[in-house]
Amino acid sequence: MRAMxxxxxxxxxxxxxxxxxxxxxNDAIVRVTTAAIxxxxxxxxxGLMPDTRVGxxxxxxxxxxxxxxxxxxxxLSVGDRVMVPFNIYCGTCYFCARGLYSNCHNxxxxxxxxxxxxxxxxxxxxxxxxxxxxxxxxxxxxxxxIVPDWMDEEDAVLCTDALATGYFGAQLADxxxxxxxxxxxxxxxxxxxARSAWLMGAGRVIVVDHIEDRLEMAxxxxxxxxxxxxxxxxxxxxxxxxxGWLGADRVIDAVGxxxxxxxxxxxxxxxxxxxxxxxxxxxxxxxSVRKGGTVSVMGAYGPxxxxxxxxxxxxxxxxxxxxxxxxxxxxxxxxEHMRNGYLxxxxxxxxxxPLEHIAEGYHIFSAKLDGCIKPLVVPGAA
Amino acid sequence: MPYTADKPPLPETxxxxxxxxxxxxxxxxxxxxxxxxREVRGLxxxxxxxxxxxxxxxxxxxxxxxxxxxxxxxxxxxxLKGLSGVVRRxxxxxxxxxxxxxxxxxxxxxxxxxxxxxxxSLFTRRPDNPLTETxxxxxxxxHPVRSRAGRVDVRHQILDPxxxxxxxxxxxxxxxxxxxxxxRRART
Numbered sequence: 001m002r003a004m005x006x007x008x009x010x011x012x013x014x015x016x017x018x019x020x021x022x023x024x025x026n027d028a029i030v031r032v033t034t035a036a037i038x039x040x041x042x043x044x045x046x047g048l049m050p051d052t053r054v055g056x057x058x059x060x061x062x063x064x065x066x067x068x069x070x071x072x073x074x075x076l077s078v079g080d081r082v083m084v085p086f087n088i089y090c091g092t093c094y095f096c097a098r099g100l101y102s103n104c105h106n107x108x109x110x111x112x113x114x115x116x117x118x119x120x121x122x123x124x125x126x127x128x129x130x131x132x133x134x135x136x137x138x139x140x141x142x143x144x145x146i147v148p149d150w151m152d153e154e155d156a157v158l159c160t161d162a163l164a165t166g167y168f169g170a171q172l173a174d175x176x177x178x179x180x181x182x183x184x185x186x187x188x189x190x191x192x193x194a195r196s197a198w199l200m201g202a203g204r205v206i207v208v209d210h211i212e213d214r215l216e217m218a219x220x221x222x223x224x225x226x227x228x229x230x231x232x233x234x235x236x237x238x239x240x241x242x243x244g245w246l247g248a249d250r251v252i253d254a255v256g257x258x259x260x261x262x263x264x265x266x267x268x269x270x271x272x273x274x275x276x277x278x279x280x281x282x283x284x285x286x287x288s289v290r291k292g293g294t295v296s297v298m299g300a301y302g303p304x305x306x307x308x309x310x311x312x313x314x315x316x317x318x319x320x321x322x323x324x325x326x327x328x329x330x331x332x333x334x335x336e337h338m339r340n341g342y343l344x345x346x347x348x349x350x351x352x353x354p355l356e357h358i359a360e361g362y363h364i365f366s367a368k369l370d371g372c373i374k375p376l377v378v379p380g381a382a
Numbered sequence: 383m384p385y386t387a388d389k390p391p392l393p394e395t396x397x398x399x400x401x402x403x404x405x406x407x408x409x410x411x412x413x414x415x416x417x418x419x420r421e422v423r424g425l426x427x428x429x430x431x432x433x434x435x436x437x438x439x440x441x442x443x444x445x446x447x448x449x450x451x452x453x454x455x456x457x458x459x460x461x462l463k464g465l466s467g468v469v470r471r472x473x474x475x476x477x478x479x480x481x482x483x484x485x486x487x488x489x490x491x492x493x494x495x496x497x498x499x500x501x502x503s504l505f506t507r508r509p510d511n512p513l514t515e516t517x518x519x520x521x522x523x524x525h526p527v528r529s530r531a532g533r534v535d536v537r538h539q540i541l542d543p544x545x546x547x548x549x550x551x552x553x554x555x556x557x558x559x560x561x562x563x564x565x566r567r568a569r570t
Contacts, residue, residue: 007496007499007500007503007510007515008495008496008499008500008510009496010516010542011510011512011515011516012515012517013511013514013515023437023438023458024434024435024437024454024455025435026434026435047492047493047496050485050488050489050492051470051488051491051492052492053459053460053466053492053495054460054495054496054498054499055459055460055499056459056460057459072430072435074430075428088455089427090429090434090454090455091427091428091429092427092429092431092432092433092434096427096429097423098421098422098423099417099420099421099422099423099425100420100421101427105453106433106434106453106454106455107453107454107455107456108453108456109443109444109445109446109449109452109453109456110444110445110446110474111446111448111479112446112448112449112479113479116455116457122457122459122460122470123488125456125457126456126457126458126459126460127457127459128457128459138455139429139434139455141428141429141430142427142428142429168417171415171416171417171418172417174412175412176412177396177407177410178389178392178396180392196409198399198403198405198406198407199405199406199407199408199409200407200409200410200412200415201396201406201407201409201410203392203394203396203399204392204393210532210533210534210535211533212532223402223403228532229534230532230533230534243390244383244384244389244390245383245384246383246384246389246390247384260533260534260535261534263537263538266535266538267538267541271538271541273489276485290384302485303479303485304482304485304486304489305482326417329416329417329425330416330417332416333409333415333416337405337408340404340405340408341404341405342404342405342408343405359514359515359516359517360517360519360520361517362517363516363517363518363520363521364517364520364524367521367526367529367530367539368529368533368535369520369521369524369525369526369529369530370524370525370529371529372524
């Protein structure tokens with residue numbers, strides 16, 4: 001089969017790989033029809049996530065058709081069109097039994113601090129991802145769901161991570177009616193978090209970024225006020241000013257490990273890999289939220305230490321909430337909102353890239369060329 | 383102002399927001415949100431086991447020493463190999479996830495892996511090609527100048543080519559010096 005293959009930082013190519021095999025009785029093999037490149041894939045692409053091996057295939061957002069099932073699979077059949085959450089999880093461990101699907105203890109031998117994720121380094125279990133023609137799907141009776149007939153393919157693929165993560169991030173922010181919500185980052189997760197904040201009754205939603213195309217999307221798609229942080233000498237002072245000097249009630253970090261805005265933080269983390277991530281947006285969130293407020297962290301960070309301003313968080317009495325999204329817990333409500341027209345995920349898709357051109361796709365997304373916000377990947381076999 | 387008890391007034395009323403924004407307030411009740419409460423028992427997951435069957439281990443699988451056992455299911459992509467494999471195995475066997483050495487060794491092994499793999503590719507029918515693999519050939523077609531206008535990350539993007547080309551230059555220098563030393567030894 002054809003598959004994207006990592007060749008070292010900033011380098012990928014498409015190669016012939018062996019078809020994935022059923023390795024566990026509850027595995028399925030899925031033929032990928034549409035995948036996506038996630039902003040967090042860029043952390044792998046840039047060599048930021050520990051134990052990212054040359055030869056591995058990325059991709060944790062995908063939909064496809066069941067090609068083969070293992071002997072214990074009951075809920076899926078060959079030919080079913082499925083959407084697969086980015087979480088790999090067993091459904092019965094201590095954590096899964098309590099709904100913490102993203103924290104499953106039975107799928108990642110390489111680390112206890114993170115669950116299993118498709119195509120996201122050996123730090124999340126060493127599974128190949130879905131930027132390929134076929135992918136192995138463990139626990140096929142637990143993760144995948146048959147795509148509803150009414151759902152568009154591109155909407156479905158965005159439900160597998162970006163939309164669910166943004167919506168989950170808004171929930172973690174504990175938004176109450178009339179709250180002022182600031183979202184740092186106008187990428188896909190930030191846009192979905194901003195749009196979701198309204199569903200939870202926000203009184204104002206302000207999105208902060210430095211890329212005008214994305215801020216325009218925040219205004220048109222997420223109905224948000226926007227602030228370009230490059231146009232302010234100090235973004236925290238601007239956030240205070242615009243909230244009547246109180247600070248926002250809730251702030252969502254939707255940027256994560258490669259945040260820009262502070263050269264030293266960015267270079268020591270994203271370039272020199274001396275931090276688990278550049279906590280620029282997280283520190284801005286801590287300083288922009290009001291005392292007693294909530295910071296929701298949806299940005300992905302690596303497992304190494306980061307220079308986070310915990311003193312401010314403690315002294316301000318903040319609540320910091322975070323996790324990888326347990327995707328499937330969000331789906332019934334998200335599907336309802338999509339059917340009602342409250343959420344229209346595929347509106348943010350900007351690029352559709354054939355698998356054979358995925359190296360160019362990663363470069364366009366990484367360098368943020370051509371207004372790229374959300375690129376999808378279409379395998380040739382689809 | 384925060385110097386008094388009142389919250390600064392909002393620019394729009396709930397009625398105005400409901401009229402302007404599709405679905406405003408649909409999830410108003412915090413208790414009626416999908417991840418509330420965060421931990422909840424009794425969700426139907428589709429699983430029909432208490433403990434999943436153990437996936438067969440065809441070769442020794444590295445694992446965190448914070449795990450009591452090999453997990454029932456695990457990924458089999460790219461098993462350990464070469465010098466990077468030695469470093470990775472040492473990181474897993476010697477240090478817990480709590481230790482910086484664990485992660486810094488894994489990051490170092492990633493760099494070793496890249497160099498090993500680039501060198502190995504030179505002896506295959508498809509050596510690594512930094513031009514096609516970095517995707518930079520797409521630049522001219524996707525508005526490279528306009529897309530970067532006004533962005534703060536332009537200041538450090540100069541480092542990206544250094545990171546990509548640097549290992550190749552370094553490897554070239556090492557190979558050149560080794561070859562030169564061997565030639566000199568052969569002549570004397």
